[in-house]
Amino acid sequence: MNYRRLASLVGIAALGFSLITIVYPGLVAFSLGPSIVSGIGVLALVQALRVVQTRRHESLDEAATPDPELPVGTASPGDELETVLNQFLGSRRTYYHRTRIREGLRSAAVSVLTQYEAYTATEAEEAVTAGTWTDDRYAAAFLGGENAPSPPLRPRLRGIVRREAAFNQGVRRTVDAIAAMAGAASGTTEGTVDIPRRRDSGRANAGADPPQIQYTTATGDEMAQFDDETEAIVSRVSHSTGHWRGVSAVALVGIGVGILVEQPAVLLAGAVGIGFAAYARSAVLSPDSLPPGSVSVSRTLGADRPEPGDDVEVTVTVTNESDRVLPDLRLVDGVPEALAVANGSPRVGTALRPGRSTTFTYTVTARRGVHTFGPTALVARDLTGSVEQERLLRAETTLACVPSLRPLGEPVPLRERATQYVGRVETRSGGDGLEFHATREYRPGDPMSRIDWNRRARTGELTTVEFREERAATVVIVIDARETAYVSPARHTPHAVDRAVDAAGRLFATLSDSGDRVGIAAVGSEPCWLAPGSGVDHRVKARDLLATHRALTPVPTATRSTTSRSRKQLRKRLSPGTQIIFITPLCDEYGGRFARRLDEYGYPVTVVAPDPTVDRAVGHRLSRVARTLRLTALRRAGIPVVDWSWDESVDVALARHNERGSR
């Protein structure tokens, strides 16, 4: 600071001297030798070098804007090989990375062998150790003991040179062999092996996308930062961007070289540099110059209650409320984190005179749920671009998308067990109904229409025909909405919870159309319960719950699911004999356990399992094997499972299931 003050004092003095010499040339008696002149030139060049060095070593300090265009992505099951392996390992844990992989694959192979190949557990262990479980020599050698077949010679030699590659190949061949046995193979042995070096956790961190800057100011606690009064919060006060840093090098080089070579043209070039340097320092964007409320944002939506998949136009108006020109405003609108921008850009760069406003539009694709637009991020710069300030402007808009409930074309496969209400579950007991059940001896009081008159004519006996009684079922549709159920085949496609909610809506409509009493529950981050009921009001409630309940948000919430508590709560609420339709992707142990537990407690469970597995990489394939195993285990336990593959509709999946069930 002192050095600066000294430099400026001496500089002003020198300027004064030069003016004096211009006005009174005679006053300055001493003459300046050429060495002094050269000295000044060299000084200027040394300074220029310093300026250049500063520019080189300091990076620009510009605001990073959020990426609201893309919705929060979801991972695919098996993105992390280790997570899948841990499912096979259970409580066993080994420290070494490679041992863990080998052990995990070993237990996977054993489980598959015992499930599908009629081995007992010990036989399977022996077969894996001996390497006789598969024809693939690589896989056999990878998991096998000392006596297992060895892989061909050439790759073995290659393996000596590149151990990593050999190990990865072993992993890939083994997983393929296991998948082939489980019937979950795709037939390709290609695919990438991306064995993670360290264990990453967290939601949706797979995929090659750059980390998104999330700003979930729309909901949650951050909103509290906005007081009732303030329209904006300053997220970063004025700071230098460094855009013009180093421009004084132009002035210093020009002056230095100009003096040394005595060329007026070069000296004047230095003067150009002085001009720009002075311009860069004229930046005036102190915190006071952009008072709160000087920029306002308002937003209008093109549609009030869109259906999912509709494009909704969003029009944003930016107004300069201050009394000065705002030459450089860069805005990024707070698109809700679940919505994707379909068209246009939610960003704009504009310059506004006092009182003027500008609008920009973009379209978002509507998706089930209530979506609140977050605050608009503003980066305001001065004219020169060397100072900027960041803030968040408040503009709340809500887009509600409540899909209507459409019934299915297929009957819902319910299990035999029902309530006393008339409905569509066909029971084993005789009574009123449509389908023939049995004949019995006539008892006084039986209606005339039920007497088997043909038989009476033939034999003279009086008999009564009974039909299968049809009773209403009480059904609770349980949606698996735990954090781990937010999985999808690709990062930005609808995920398993979306599918589950959609299917739940259709099942609900179908069941309530046929007179069953239907309720809805979810296992997840928040308690979600709609007691079984019927009627129009109930239907509306169900529709709203499915669309807007916080437990079923279209983006995974960060809070951890309290699953054991929600199961206990659910059990307390269920009346005896209630049927459960549990919709879960079955991508971890929990889903199967939940279904079995409820079934054991006496609630007939049917599982509808959307299949989000893919076979891009080894982990994905193994995850598919694990899911198939779970499915088989459930079916063996007597729980019907509707395996709903990703590219078909729930109608098709149910139709296939019904057909198989009737045969």
Add this chain to the structure above:
Amino acid sequence: MNPIDRSPSRLSSWISASAALVALGASGFYSWGALVAGTLGLLLLLSGLVRGSNAAVTVGAFGLFLGGVTAGVQSAPTVPVLVSVTFAVLAWDAGGNAISIGRQLGREADTIRIEVTHVAASGLVGVVTVGLGYGLYRTGTGEQPVAALVFSVLAAVLLIEALD
């Protein structure tokens, strides 16, 4: 659903490239050194605009500026030297702005207003400084003692230093 295209904004990139071409054209005819330094600078600047690299744009513009100075050292007339240096600075400014707009707002967004405002302001500064400097140079030749010039230059160096 594609990721945001964060490459430098189009208009400012074009302005930057054109300014760089003018800077090279003004100085390149007067000396081989200027031609070489300017061409290298231009290529580097263009690559920086394509890749969105601020360092490349800065070094490229500096090359163009050195080209202008080289031409001046080898006795090029005053006007081309001034034009070359000014346009080198403008190319640098517009290029840096293009990259920053690209990073913050992406290519899809409508950013014409801030780009035009920014370039117009910088261009005006360039015109005014060159005009003032050249005007002083034309009116004040020969009359003043060397001491006045030396003192004013010293004052300029020190004041720049103090402001930096």
